[in-house]
């Protein structure tokens with residue numbers, strides 16, 4: 001019997017051994033990224049960073065909606081500090097219907113296109129009672145209450161630096177640390193938490209201050225290193241090619257910077273901005289740019 005905040009190995013040994021020999025394999029939510037793709041599973045915190053406009057929100061929303069469609073018993077909670085639910089749904093509608101987001105947002109679709117929306121609207125309607133959006137104020141308490149309201153197993157914080165923690169804290173660093181501490185508790189209780197994180201500019205290969213993927217391994221924002229330590233997996237979305245042209249379709253790499261329980265594996269994707277859609281690419285279909293990977297510490301901006 002445990003008399004304090006410790007447990008003798010002997011107390012847990014038989015249950016653990018039984019689980020190793022006869023237990024169920026770990027569960028994954030099917031987010032549709034292919035056999036060796038991005039995975040989400042209960043009991044973990046996944047951190048996803050990237051420069052502004054790189055598609056973090058689009059990627060996470062695609063994963064959540066796909067997971068909901070693929071698992072009829074799954075529910076999800078979204079805390080997005082930047083976009084109201086209607087705009088997030090319009091992006092998914094564009095992806096699922098393969099119609100331009102512009103037309104949907106501007107309400108300029110013709111009758112034929114509106115007809116083409118029906119299957120996608122049907123899919124979204126099928127998950128609507130299993131998807132809850134946190135409303136302002138974006139506090140960790142409200143996230144928990146919203147998740148509990150539909151027993152959501154999958155929780156998204158987009159983005160973590162703007163979700164207010166429990167209690168008051170002296171500075172931004174303390175605040176981000178406290179939020180991470182709370183979501184570690186969520187994960188320990190079996191929830192799957194995805195934390196989107198803003199990243200800071202660093203020096204690129206030519207010494208310029210930039211968000212370029214080749215510079216994003218420099219440790220210049222150490223004050224929020226708790227994000228790195230608290231995450232089980234950490235990914236960074238970086239353009240595979242030069243993104244200065246602002247092309248509608250780009251190659252991106254999900255750089256797997258940290259994997260607590262396995263080998264980090266980068267994932268090549270294509271991102272179509274006008275449909276807000278990602279899909280997996282064969283590994284060598286885009287030319288990799290810059291060094292493969294640097295330390296995670298320092299990548300996450302906390303303000």
Ligand SMILES: Nc1ncnc2c1ncn2[C@@H]1O[C@H](COP(=O)(O)OP(=O)(O)OP(=O)(O)O)[C@@H](O)[C@H]1O
Pocket residue numbers: 050051052053054055056057058059082101102105198273274275
């Ligand atoms: N109607 C549209 N047509 C084409 N591209 C669009 C449209 N609406 C948004 N985009 C582009 O899609 C991308 C959206 O990315 P998203 O909001 O997911 O990025 P993010 O990484 O979450 O950004 P941030 O950190 O600024 O929140 C941006 O590059 C944006 O310019």
